Amino acid sequence: MxxxxxxxxxxxxxxxxxxxxxxxxxxxxxxxxxxxxxxxxxxxxxxxxxxxxxxNVQVDYHPSLRHIAFEVSFKDLQNSITWLKEKGYKPRKAFGFAPIEPFVMSYDTYAHAKIHFDDPDGNSLEFISTMENKNKVTGRMYLSEWMKLNEH
Known part of the structure; x- marks a missing residue:
């Protein structure tokens, strides 16, 4: 449905x-x-x-409120920090990861790579890309680390 x-x-x-x-x-x-x-x-x-x-914009933040994740291609996600900064947007720390590169939340057969930033009112935004997890690497880590663990 x-x-x-x-x-x-x-x-x-x-x-x-x-x-x-x-x-x-x-x-x-x-x-x-x-x-x-x-x-x-x-x-x-x-x-x-x-x-x-x-x-009434300033409602206390909670992930269930004022958050949108935009799906992007993996290639675009890899360049997202540079792209955001070139447009004057500021990537931010999320889940303990500094915005030095996208980070990954990895599960059994798939993983999400992501980067977070805010709009002018503090609404939480995210670029996210889903990836196949052939080696079943699990956990949270920077994308470069995940890529090394998923090499064949």
């Missing part, structure tokens, strides 16, 4: 600033409602992000 996630929503304090930020990540504005709500395509006709301008 469920085919995927169609939309997610985040609170923002300044809609124009946030639209600029997300357009810089490659999202495309579809429409704006009453100058307080914008819908941007993540993947046209498949998934979008709703940005709601509000005075």
């Amino acid at each position: 469920i085919k995927g996630l169609y939309e997610a929503h985040l609170p923002v304090s300044n809609l124009e600033r946030s639209i600029d930020f997300y357009e810089g990540l490659g999202l495309e504005v579809d429409h704006i409602v009453d100058k307080k709500l914008a819908f941007l395509w993540i993947d046209r006709n498949k998934s979008w992000l709703g940005l709601w301008e509000t005075e």
Whole structure:
């Protein structure tokens, strides 16, 4: 029945600033409602992000609130720190890993490589790529370490 996630929503304090930020990540504005709500395509006709301008942005952070993970190709993830910095965005520490390179959360048959950063209102964002885990390496580590352990 469920085919995927169609939309997610985040609170923002300044809609124009946030639209600029997300357009810089490659999202495309579809429409704006009453100058307080914008819908941007993540993947046209498949998934979008709703940005709601509000005075109540600063809700205490919890991973279940104010967090979006954007799927990216493995190649793009490998270059994500440089790409973010070139656009003026700041990768941040997450799960104890400094943003010196993507890190991996690895399970039995698959692994996720990721990097975290925030939008202008402190909403937690992530670039993530799923990888096959042929050698069944498990745990959390930097991508370069995981790659060495997954060599044949």
